Amino acid sequence: MSLPQDSNSSSSSSADLEKHNPQENASSDVDSKDPSVNDILTPKPSGPNPADFPDGGLRAWMVVAGSWCCMFASMGWINCIGVFQDYYQRNQLASYSPSSVAWISSTETFMMFLGAPFFGKLFDNFGPRYMLMVGTICHVLGLMMTSLASEYYQFFLAQAILSALGASAIFYGCLNPIGTWFMKRRGLAFGIIAAGSSLAGVVLPIMIDRLIPTAGFAWSMRAVAFLFLGLLIIGNLTIRSRLPPKPTPVAASQFLVPFKETTFLFVALGSFFFFWGVFLPTNFIILQAQHEGMSLNLSGYLLAILNAGSVFGRILPGWLGDRFGRFNVMIITTYVTSIIVLALWIPGHGNVPVIIFSAIFGFTSGTFVSMIPAIVAQVTKDVRTIGVRNGSNFFIISIAALTGNPIAGALIAHDGGGYLYLQIFCGLTMFVGATFFLVARVVQVGWVWKRI
Secondary structure, eight states: OOOOOOTTOOHHHHHHHHHOOGGGGSSSSSOOSOHHHHHHHOSSOSSOOGGGOOOSSHHHHHHHHHHHHHHHHTHHHHHTTHHHHHHHHHTTTTTSOHHHHHHHHHHHHHHHHHTHHHHHHHHHHHOSHHHHHHHHHHHHHHHHHHHTOOSHHHHIIIIIIIIHHHHHHHHHHHHTTHHHHOSTTHHHHHHHHHHHHHHHHHHHHHHHHHHHHHHHHHHHHHHHHHHHHHHHHHHHHHOOOSSOOOOOOOOTHHHHGGGGSHHHHHHHHHHHHHHHHHTHHHHHHHHHHHHTTOOHHHHTTHHHHHHHHHHHHHHHHHHHHHHHOHHHHHHHHHHHHHHHIIIIITTOOSHHHHHHHHHHHHHHHHHHHHHHHHHHHHTOSOGGGHHHHHHHHHHHHHHHHHHHHHHHHHHHHHTTTOSHHHHHHHHHHHHHHHHHHHHHHHHHHTTSOOOO
């Protein structure tokens, strides 16, 4: 394929055109030549050019720092909502069943991911700025309103709807720009920002547990809201996309197109099944430990232990994924996560096995949260559609998020207050999810070993 050459064209431009090979852009995460030539030759580039990505520098790392703050306040909040399952059942919502109370946390997680297609498209069209501003207002206001709640519907509207929608806008507003700044070090960058949510899962449960007896529930929630406001101001000031937004018409088909790609379809199925189980220990580990005889005081530290393990589980595997293949690391860690649920959480009784399980599960499960955006980016040929494709995948995840906790609550009731059925459901669904990730890798490169 060639273009007519103007007589005044420079010799360097002609050389670039002669060297350009469109086939070199046929897949993502491969070397290519001049991206400006891609724009001339084809209206939509078929793959990213590694040379375009800074993969470092002050501006890129400022985006990482701001995204870390936003992840602390958004996904980090979701990581600790298991505290409220326990607290509400013992206090304001004691008259409601565990399944009914679980609808608050499950809807909160669902709303967090349900906004993915909408916010993904907003990001592609307008960039992250307005999403972060509106998300900050809604998230902080929702937490303030939760501090005033006393009835079930008030907790539901303030915490599960308003706050969660704000957290969703923040989450996608800080997540999507990372893929535009990093390519070779993308796994590490996603791992660092995801560690922000894990650290929140360490700090916030202890903070809330210590504040409520002294300051009361209302002021505890307000303290969290003010902490988030400070972090989100930093995020609003530092997060920018490397690529200028290019508004395009909104069409539902845009979100369905990725599922026509076999690899993306299996990634989405793996995400659904794995997420169906991965948040159940986070939400029910405190109650399960108390059921096994652990003291109220000691059980309050389980989420902190789980999320402390997750801090390392989000950074180290991301670093390893950049070197040995993100799919490879994802498959190994997801299988290990499902196995320890079945082989350690189920037979483990007493304080020590539950604490050990929390630490190991936190490490292995943390990889999924940090790695899945990198996996989606890796199977995305046009980085300018990363918002829509992340949106499509996270929308599938939102369905698992909505149904997982209520199913778990119903399984507890069916087991007469026991947790065995929940644990089996958790382990098996994650095992199925890990298998779908394996199938996606096989579709991509076959059974041969290679870095992918």
